[in-house]
Amino acid sequence: MNTAAFVVIAIITLSGALAAATLPRLIHAALSLVIVFVGIAAYFFLLGAEFVGLVQVFVYIGAVAVLIVFTILLTRRDIVSNRGINWGGVIIALAVFVGLLWIILNTTSLTLPAPPFEPLTVKQIGQALMTNYIWPLQCVGLLLTVALIGALILVMEEKTE
């Protein structure tokens, strides 16, 4: 696994995430979120999960980021008065990070090198989806249908009697 690629992707991803969390303008934050998703997809490629990386690019960048940008467009009169940071949230997030870091650094079994790896083909993923994971697949299909219908009902125009 390439160390230089790891460091470069880490810098890009974390700076994008910080920008997405702290920039005052909503549209800038949404575009920084795209950078974070690209970095995560690059990590998936680095880890040998090419299919998940592609799904990440298609679903997150192609659908979720565009959806966020459209929502910003539809609610754009509400830009003012959203400045100001709640410092309690900052303290809680820092505490969570320090706690997780302490646990990770104190677990010695995490420093082993990666085992040898035979690449996972899309055929294997498809076979697993159609055999062992057929019920989760059906449930996700049902969930997506319900979410789609629910989202449509939520944004339907309210009829004023």
Add this chain to the structure above:
Amino acid sequence: MIPTLQLFLIISSALFSIGLLAALSRRHAIFILIGIELMLAAANLNFIAFWRFGPQPQPPVGVMVAIFSIAIAAAEAAVGLALVIAIYRHYRSTNVDQLNQLKG
């Protein structure tokens, strides 16, 4: 220095904390959704990293969980953004501090 599981876990915990920061400290509803998306992406990174550094060969459990998690995140984003639009139509605002009608 070869990337180990530890480094991936540190990166994903940093991403999770930044997502938590965005979800807790911003007052705009869309920022809260962005924070939730960041936290879900960090969890996906953990799934794939544990799958890659686990014993080989094995069934692609981590990959499957990550794929289902991405699908559920897409559904969550669609419903969440629809809620933001509905709230904006009703209150003319997406500041979550103003949505206090249920307060006793």
